Amino acid sequence: xxxxxxxxxxxxxxxxxxxxxxxxxxxxxxxxxxxxxxxxxxxxxxxxxxxxxxxxxxxxxxxxxxxxxxxxxxxxxxxxxxxxxxxxxxxxxxxxxxxxxxxxxxxxxxxxxxxxxxxxxxxx
Numbered sequence: 293x294x295x296x297x298x299x300x301x302x303x304x305x306x307x308x309x310x311x312x313x314x315x316x317x318x319x320x321x322x323x324x325x326x327x328x329x330x331x332x333x334x335x336x337x338x339x340x341x342x343x344x345x346x347x348x349x350x351x352x353x354x355x356x357x358x359x360x361x362x363x364x365x366x367x368x369x370x371x372x373x374x375x376x377x378x379x380x381x382x383x384x385x386x387x388x389x390x391x392x393x394x395x396x397x398x399x400x401x402x403x404x405x406x407x408x409x410x411x412x413x414x415x416x
Contacts, residue, residue, distance in 0.1 A: 293317040293405050297387045300410030303377055307414070311372040313387030313407055321345075321365035324390035326403050327372045329383035329412075336386065338398035340372060350396040354380075377414045384409040 299311040313325065326341040340361040341350045349361050360373040370387060388403035395402070 293389075295387050295389065295405055295407035297385060297407040297410040300385060300412045302413045302415060305378060305414055305416050307377050308373070308375045309377065309412060311374065311385055311387075311410060311412075313370045313372075315368045315370075315389070318368075318389065318405070320368045320370065320389065321363070322393060324392055324394065324396060324402075325361075325363060325370040326388050326390060326397075327361065327370075327385060328388060328400065328403075329381075329385045330409075331380075331383040334383075336400060338400070339385070341390070341396040341398070342370065343396060344393040348394070348396060350398065352398070374412070377412075379414050379416050382412060382414050384411050 294316045296314045327339040330336040342361045346363045358376045363370045386409045387407040389405040
């Protein structure tokens, strides 16, 4: 099982990025997928999650209204569209597969098969 996160980079405040998480070795569409992030010196925190069919989503309060999670099950890929980026969004972003198909948990323990992470840096 492999989750490959990509799309990170350096962007100015107010800019946008679209992260992708491509899965191989699993049927990603059978599971909730989540995005987490970890800034230097901080704990890994929940960002967003989406259920197996994409009809249910959940966001951390800090990103609500700015980030949008989506998935293309035909491509076995989950996306995170990030708009109106702020310096505090700077972190390594990780995607992960949940143990369930429907529960949109924000807890790290609910997820496994983590991707390698992609760096997002927002400059002011």
